[in-house]
Amino acid sequence: xxxxxxxxxxxxxxxxxxxxxxxxxxxxxxxxxxxxxxxxxxxxxxxxxxxxxxxxxxxxxxxxxxxxxxxxxxxxxxxxxxxxxxxxxxxxxxxxxxxxxxxxxxxxxxxxxxxxxxxxxxxxxxxxxxxxxxxxxxxxxxxxxxxxxxxxxxxxxxxxxxxxxxxxxxxxxxxxxxxxxxxxxxxxxxxxxxxxxxxxxxxxxxxxxxxxxxxxxxxxxxxxxxxxxxxxxxxxxxxxxxxxxxxxxxxxxxxxxxxxxxxxxxxxxxxxxxxxxxxxxxxxxxxxxxxxxxxxxxxxxxxxxxxxxxxxxxxxxxxxxxxxxxxxxxxxxxxx
Numbered sequence: 001x002x003x004x005x006x007x008x009x010x011x012x013x014x015x016x017x018x019x020x021x022x023x024x025x026x027x028x029x030x031x032x033x034x035x036x037x038x039x040x041x042x043x044x045x046x047x048x049x050x051x052x053x054x055x056x057x058x059x060x061x062x063x064x065x066x067x068x069x070x071x072x073x074x075x076x077x078x079x080x081x082x083x084x085x086x087x088x089x090x091x092x093x094x095x096x097x098x099x100x101x102x103x104x105x106x107x108x109x110x111x112x113x114x115x116x117x118x119x120x121x122x123x124x125x126x127x128x129x130x131x132x133x134x135x136x137x138x139x140x141x142x143x144x145x146x147x148x149x150x151x152x153x154x155x156x157x158x159x160x161x162x163x164x165x166x167x168x169x170x171x172x173x174x175x176x177x178x179x180x181x182x183x184x185x186x187x188x189x190x191x192x193x194x195x196x197x198x199x200x201x202x203x204x205x206x207x208x209x210x211x212x213x214x215x216x217x218x219x220x221x222x223x224x225x226x227x228x229x230x231x232x233x234x235x236x237x238x239x240x241x242x243x244x245x246x247x248x249x250x251x252x253x254x255x256x257x258x259x260x261x262x263x264x265x266x267x268x269x270x271x272x273x274x275x276x277x278x279x280x281x282x283x284x285x286x287x288x289x290x291x292x293x294x295x296x297x298x299x300x301x302x303x304x305x306x307x308x309x310x311x312x313x314x315x316x317x318x319x320x321x322x323x324x325x326x327x328x329x330x331x332x333x334x335x336x
């Protein structure tokens with residue numbers, strides 16, 4: 001596995017306060033989504049959202065500083081955005097080898113490796129719909145201390161042991177909502193339904209989520225899991241999933257992130273047409289963020305199947321990272 005990045009989804013965590021009048025998980029983007037759509041049903045009567053879905057988009061999670069006052073672009077501005085994005089990508093990959101990034105030099109270039117798009121979703125400049133400025137809320141003081149400590153640790157001991165690398169690089173998980181976010185590659189999700197359960201297979205890191213729909217309570221608070229403990233129900237034709245009981249993710253980054261152990265994630269899946277679905281996720285974590293936040297991510301139906309993501313079988317990157325750091329230590333010791 002290569003060391004991974006996540007452009008353009010995660011950028012520094014700074015934002016305005018969340019508008020308090022909006023209920024969690026209830027926000028819709030400003031544009032009208034679809035004409036009248038008649039939702040199909042499973043044989044047992046539940047709304048049918050089964051299939052393989054993809055959430056690739058060029059719209060970043062957070063709005064850039066350059067577009068801070070524009071939630072939507074005109075068609076002309078969106079076309080210019082797409083053109084400039086492609087030009088920057090081509091320019092970076094055309095540089096002489098010595099000027100390329102390490103990823104570009106080893107084939108980890110966007111045009112080769114990433115499953116991304118140059119098109120904005122509905123001309124939106126951020127996937128975040130709350131806060132209204134399209135930026136993640138500020139970290140709490142305690143969370144900022146944790147983030148600073150982890151940043152310092154990445155500088156002083158980036159690879160002393162495998163645990164110094166995040167769970168994503170170690171082929172464990174991207175966490176939640178990390179597992180459901182776009183930004184680089186393997187953005188496919190297979191959704192299955194049987195009476196009493198919804199099952200979601202995530203292509204990246206082959207995470208599988210089994211969500212009971214029978215009204216049972218969450219497991220005991222002492223049980224913590226990487227993807228938390230999920231419970232689902234229907235609100236009309238919208239699947240609502242509430243997840244708690246998270247295991248705290250160390251080394252949060254663009255590839256893997258989630259709430260603290262006391263955080264809650266609420267997801268809403270609404271099928272808008274035969275081949276389109278609106279996915280909304282709200283993260284409410286007062287340990288990590290000063291306010292909750294909500295993102296709306298379009299999903300489109302695609303042809304399957306989803307191929308195996310054999311992460312550990314090809315994870316040469318992790319031992320090589322550790323071996324490379326040992327070599328750096330030996331060279332530094334020789335100089336001393």
